[in-house]
Amino acid sequence: MQQLLVTGGAGFIGANFVRYVVQQHPDVNVTVLDKLTYAGNRANLADVLGSQVTLIVGDICDGPLVDRLVQQTDAIVHFAAESHNDRALIDPWPFMQTNIIGTYTLIQAAAKYHKRFHHVSTDEVYGDLPLADDSAEKFKPDSRYQPSSPYAASKASSDMLVRAWVRSFGLQATISNCSNNYGPYQYVEKFIPRQITNIISGIRPKLYGNGQNVRDWIQTADHSTAVWAILTRGRIGETYLIGADGEQTNQAVLEQILTIMGQPASAYDLVRDRPGHDRRYAIDATKLRTELGWRPQYTDFRQGLAATIDWYRTNQSWWQPVKQTVEDGYAKHGQ
Template sequence: MKIIVTGGAGFIGGNFVHYMVNKYPEDMIINLDLLTYAGNLETLKPVENAPNYKFIKGDIADRAFIFKLFEEEKPDVVINFAAESHVDRSITDPESFVRTNVMGTTTLLDACRTYGIKRYHQVSTDEVYGDLPLDRPDLFFTEETPLHTSSPYSSSKAGADLFVLAYHRTYGLPVTVSRCSNNYGPYHFPEKLIPLIISRALNNEELPVYGKGENVRDWLYVTDHCKAIDLIVRKGKVGEIYNIGGHNERTNLEVVKTILKALNKPESLIKFVTDRPGHDRRYAIDPTKIETELGWKPEYTFDTGIVKTIDWYLNNKEWWEHIISGEYTKYFENMYGERL
């Protein structure tokens, strides 16, 4: 089977490529990524020479390029991780989120229709549901929760989801959608909360925390997410949405303090900063559907996953130091420059 993984040089996509290349040596995994600021080919070093792996640089919103790629590669499955994903960036530059997340998705869908894809899977987010009140711990997002977005980022992801489901209903395209809670683990870009706190704490720098740090997130270890997506693509029902959650709710402040304790750093490093506009209060997923229908369960609790994550960052300082310094952007030219 030939599988195109878009956004495979990003955090979750990169972990997914690792997982698939190692688990399915008989499948060909094609990593399609434009290598914008968060795309990092250094993430793929461990698999870049594998016989069942190929990297292609390209833009999912470039229709001519995508159709040519499908014509040449004839993929069986497309799994779309490619997205602009940072909420803060979406507030200052919404247009780029519309282009990649909505127009890029519809371009992929049109190519899938034209070339008879066997399965298209859309990797989405629980942020399309909006947020939940802090004083109602009994409430959770289900697949039937109405969409109620809060940011340009989540709005663009919701729009993409609706196009995916519309292509199934209108054209009969075999699609699935997954919506996950906050991921964490190896290769997480340092602008996001957990790697930001780890990297800055190791350097004894101030740790910015929005508001009072009371916002709650349900944390999902990235390998658990990868296994869930693999299961959905292979066994999930066409046309269905599956929520993927970790049952690991923590306030942002609790997450920061947990990391500081593990690194033996003082809480005096914490600096509360002005909250961002429209900051969602609480995310919490009910993953009953994927657990009962497909038998998926997360293997990691937050306590076990965060230890594994911190250890990875301690043992791979060169990876995140290259990002902070900007050196990571040179890897593509070093690897592929002479071949272009």
């Protein structure tokens, strides 16, 4: 594989993946196709754009553009998506368009030119689990799809399309469903960067509901190595779950951020919960570990969190310009 097309490569996880490819696989040329929505940022790739990485600003729903780029590549890794649950509750349409029609456009071209396709999805397609006190159950690749939110439903739809194209058109595809990512370059509207940047900005952090919702955190660098393992060694037609056994309540995450940043652990307010807020996500990544030998490198969550806090402290010029707009948006909806 010499030429890789990465959709959404100017977003949080995509940009970290592109950086991983540049560092670990210098023989692979990367073309990023990204619309540069509010979540995409050319600056996320600034230090790697050049001979090995090219950025094409465009829409994955643009059939002729996608057809041309797919024809020229050896493989596609598809990260591009509308990804923020809160936004999907206010205006679901861009999620339907990008996540469903965009994926359809890509797999049509990938099937036509017989190109290897990896589809990046989320554990949210499985809905939620009972809290850990009541159950030790985790998501498995064959768990039932029961998405709770418009975002999760759009991602579930895209997974179904990929599966159908494998069966109907011989698409050479794999799917991964990953748990919640954290790390550098995550847009400040998301839970961890919002809390960190609020504290740096002197804004008192807010926590939805009672803070007992559980998320299974993975450092995004570990997501990158897992996607690479699946892309290069995964079995066609298979689904792999990616997770690093990082279950934490939202309250525990916020309290760790506060204490690492030298604040009292109780220095936050509880706010009205989001409708349909999933209770618990937990990933069973046994298949990925046993079949492909993948292991996460970031197994100490507190250490990973401290490094992420350092990144947001050091890179204030990256997030300061959008911080106020994000907070104004949340304030408008009482959050």
